[in-house]
Amino acid sequence: MHGVGVGRGIAAGKALRMPDRLTPPTDAPLEGDAEGEVQRATDALHQVAGDLMSRGETVGGEAQDVLQAAALMAQDPALADDVAARIRAGVNAEFAVQEAFGQFKQMLVALGGYMAERATDLDDVAQRVIAQLRGVPAPGVPMSDEPFVLIARDLAPADTATLDLDKVLGLVTQDGGPTSHTAILARSKSITAIVGVPELLDKVSDRQLIIADARSGEVTLDPTAEQQEAAEAERIKRAEVANAPITxxxxxxxxxxxxxxxxxxxxxxAAALELGAEGVGLFRTEFLFLDSKTPPTVEQQTEQYAAMLRAFEGKKVVVRVLDAGADKPLAFLNDDDEENPALGLRGIRALRANEKVLRDQLQALADADAATDADLWVMAPMIANAEETEYFVTISREYGLKTVGAMAEVPSIALQxxxxxxxxxxxxxxxNDLTQYTFAADRLLGTVAQFQDPWQPAVLRLVGMLGDAGAAADKPVGVCGEAAADPALAAVLVGLGVTSLSMSAAALGDVRAELKSVTLEEARERAARALTAVDAAEARRFAAGA
Structure with missing residues (x-):
């Protein structure tokens, strides 16, 4: 069986399946005091939110951001009001939660993109609230006295982020793509994972022996003793390579x-430096803005930027100015309803329409740069053409910023x-976004997952066009999407002219090891073969020489 591998790991062991979801609540009429039932539902929502926040604080990093976002769903006032209204209309709390969350889920799916992917997280929150109301454990990762390979339709962020790595040898899911939360969190935790394996749940049973090879994306059922021994030898070999001295x-x-x-x-x-990061290829500044009803002050921003720059003293730090709109709406940037926000005022467009927000951020970056010794690079998101590039570069130069660039996420930028x-x-x-816009396929939406793969030859061609333009201008072209964390794809990207790769810190070891195994000529040959493919799966095979 085949799916999309995450990293270069390999795992062999007995499979354990995620348990079934809770039985759906019935629409039995409410018996007793409605206000008491409302309070019971409110308490359950708060309990689940607190538990998710606590889990996030325990695991930290990217996982903390994901779990905090899930906790905010449980605390959403509109959801709580909807649940209360349904209870007061005469239904029980469990059914009210299911219906309210279900309606919210439909709204997120209709929005598409990042918001549609949040629908999966919303399902998990609803299950946890219902379990809390019933006084039973929420569905989660099975318990086992021995290590196992986890099999699931997909994993909720709370489950992926808190996996016991002493017990979970690897992770295989039927749903999800290379940029799903499952894949991103698995990569950040260095978990051997394969996602998007068709018919997985129909073909794998509990305690069945399997081998999951993330490098090839292959799942082997009922392996022979010789295959198991070979897999273990390969696991040790890959671990030694990945843990080699950092260079x-x-x-x-x-x-x-x-x-x-x-x-x-x-x-x-600190964690990034420990894992050998030579600097920062993408510093996301949204954390300063997303929880605010008004933009942070110049002083507040300066403090945070200076802290980052001091941590990477003497090293390159690429800062992306605020990337908002579409999946990350901010009332102070754009409070108008848009039929298709992914194609509306987002990125540089939103900043241009609210130039004071952009100017304050550039002033803060300039002030932080003056107070530290890092090599600050600044870039704007969603640049579509040369005119937008000139606008951002011109305004950045007004603040004395020396190295100014553009993020390539829209196909038109490659054409120019x-x-x-x-x-x-x-x-x-x-x-991630370049793939989405190339194929008009919402990021992380499972129904169009086949178009969300950065191995798609059309996306690789656009990367190659930018690589060629960079070489002609003698200017660097980097990649900061999830594609950079795929070791095999990293080599192809270099073959296409990419000069730097930025990724989750946990992926650095695997990518470093893979790059050391190929010459520039070999990387170019792999890229050339991948470009002749008709789809992503064929591009993977062609690049590997198959």
């Missing part, structure tokens, strides 16, 4: 490839690559 990123022939970390908060810096690079200092490719 700067480079190919086998010495060609340098800068390996950087994607970071969401200053407190994540040479003109864009005439006007800015670098380009950084966000492969």
């Amino acid at each position: 700067p990123g480079a190919l086998a022939d010495g060609t340098p490839v800068q390996l950087l970390a994607n970071v969401g908060r200053p407190e994540e810096a 690559g040479s003109q864009v690079l005439e006007r800015c200092d670098f380009v950084s490719i966000g492969t």
